[in-house]
Amino acid sequence: MSAAGLPLIEMLKTRLHWHQARQKLLAENVANADTPGFAPRDVAEPRFGADGRAVAQRLEPARTSPMHLAAAGGPARGVSETDALRFETRPSGNAVNLEEEMLKVAQNQADYQLAASLYEKSLAMLRTAVGRR
Numbered sequence: 001m002s003a004a005g006l007p008l009i010e011m012l013k014t015r016l017h018w019h020q021a022r023q024k025l026l027a028e029n030v031a032n033a034d035t036p037g038f039a040p041r042d043v044a045e046p047r048f049g050a051d052g053r054a055v056a057q058r059l060e061p062a063r064t065s066p067m068h069l070a071a072a073g074g075p076a077r078g079v080s081e082t083d084a085l086r087f088e089t090r091p092s093g094n095a096v097n098l099e100e101e102m103l104k105v106a107q108n109q110a111d112y113q114l115a116a117s118l119y120e121k122s123l124a125m126l127r128t129a130v131g132r133r
Contacts, residue, residue, distance in 0.1 A: 006126075007052025012119040014054045018046050019112035026105050029096050037093035040101070 022043045029040040047055040089095040 008122055009119070011048055011052050011054075012115055012122065014046050014048075015115045016112065016119065018043060019108055019115065022108050023105070023112070026101055026108060030098065030101050030105070033094070033096040033098055033101075035094060038096060040096045042104075 025041055025043055032038040032040075049055050088097060
């Protein structure tokens with residue numbers, strides 16, 4: 001039996017992937033701090049159902065013309081991208097606040113380390129339970 005199917009392990013893996021995706025997006029926001037008209041984005045936090053599995057949040061392309069094809073496929077699993085709430089926008093149209101982005105990066109990193117530690121501890125408990133300490 002694999003540990004990959006256990007709800008706690010799956011939740012921690014989904015959370016770790018979310019932190020990685022968020023770190024990438026926050027880095028893009030910082031990199032575009034001087035780009036005119038750039039609107040910073042963030043990643044929606046994953047939600048989990050009663051069974052511990054991630055609740056699907058669908059990220060759909062915008063249909064701007066009736067000639068566009070409709071999106072096909074099942075619902076996306078995990079997280080979706082969102083526009084971040086911002087209070088200030090420069091005259092150039094850029095809404096990146098570097099202090100806010102750096103606070104988010106630091107919080108994201110701390111939360112990632114916590115989730116990684118919990119993941120490691122969970123695997124150690126499973127190894128102990130099966131006698132492979």
